[in-house]
């Protein structure tokens with residue numbers, strides 16, 4: 377494999393996210409293919425890190441350069457960000473960070489700008505202390521877009537700074553132990569034998585947080601389905617869904633299948649239909665079922681038109697893991713901060729309410745519907761469910777909040793799960 381300049385690849389990937397509105401998880405794989413296995417982790421860290429700290433890097437460039445790079449040279453703007461990020465937030469020796477970043481200009485066919493990049497990064501090194509002191513008083517220091525900051529401040533007058541702080545951290549790696557193979561404690565003993573360690577979660581019985589994130593291939597029995605990567609809060613859905621053997625269960629908005637497989641781990645004899653609108657994402661449901669040796673009926677379909685994919689069938693339980701702003705998982709997907717727009721929130725809330733109304737008739741009388749999102753915004757969560765309860769006389773809220781303040785809202789925490797919302801609804 378020809379050695380590629382990793383910094384220039386990171387700059388190109390970040391440019392595609394910020395300037396073209398593409399998600400990093402769509403963009404990154406093609407760049408990952410161009411580097412050795414050893415370098416994949418660094419490429420990922422540079423992309424995630426720059427997107428996490430974008431307002432800081434943008435602010436610094438504004439101080440260090442009189443005119444920003446535009447047009448065909450725009451990629452160099454992001455290359456400078458990659459350079460600044462390494463100097464500020466990684467342990468890469470500064471001389472190596474500088475040399476590799478400057479070489480990145482050659483890789484993007486702008487060798488004449490090597491001197492400029494070198495100059496900007498060296499100027500930063502000289503003025504680092506004063507610049508960082510000034511930035512710590514700037515309104516950009518929270519590293520979030522203004523619209524989202526405003527919404528968080530309004531919804532959480534006391535907690536917004538903690539939420540923002542958690543969003544700016546690197547995420548912990550949570551696993552779900554498949555209890556059909558081992559109990560959590562048995563698997564943790566295997567983990568120790570493999571030279572790693574983990575922590576349990578007080579509320580979620582199958583969850584283990586690794587002390588240090590690791591490659592899945594290093595985890596005991598990953599290929600055999602003994603364990604699955606899934607955030608602790610996502611695992612919380614099963615606490616409320618409580619699937620039982622013999623039941624007919626609908627997992628709506630199911631791709632990539634993290635919760636489909638959790639349902640089948642909790643109730644291996646349940647008959648599960650997994651539905652999602654996105655054909656491509658559905659292919660990952662098949663992969664996950666295969667690794668875990670499970671079967672489910674997988675269908676492509678729109679949650680707003682269930683008659684098209686399930687006729688007039690009714691289910692014992694429905695999990696609706698609704699499409700949402702994903703504002704609870706920003707630490708895992710920092711590109712969300714730059715891809716979402718304020719107006720998306722109302723559009724998403726509208727879509728969620730349409731899916732809720734459409735699927736409710738497909739729940740049996742006495743059945744359970746769990747509505748979940750990985751959002752922290754009330755419009756998609758408590759306000760959404762309060763409005764649903766108001767217009768749906770045969771829906772009753774159970775164990776998750778009160779009709780005035782419905783649902784259970786998890787907020788992201790350094791050693792906790794992601795931001796997540798659950799409401800358990802019973803059909804009378």
Ligand SMILES: C[S@@+](CC[C@H](N)C(=O)[O-])C[C@H]1O[C@@H](n2cnc3c(N)ncnc32)[C@H](O)[C@@H]1O
Pocket residue numbers: 628629630631632633634635636651652653654657677678679680697698699700750
């Ligand atoms: C939060 S993700 C689901 C995660 C999944 N439940 C898991 O645990 O792996 C939301 C999903 O909703 C799907 N989606 C979006 N709009 C939809 C619609 N109108 N009908 C059905 N699925 C939809 C998306 O394709 C996406 O896969």
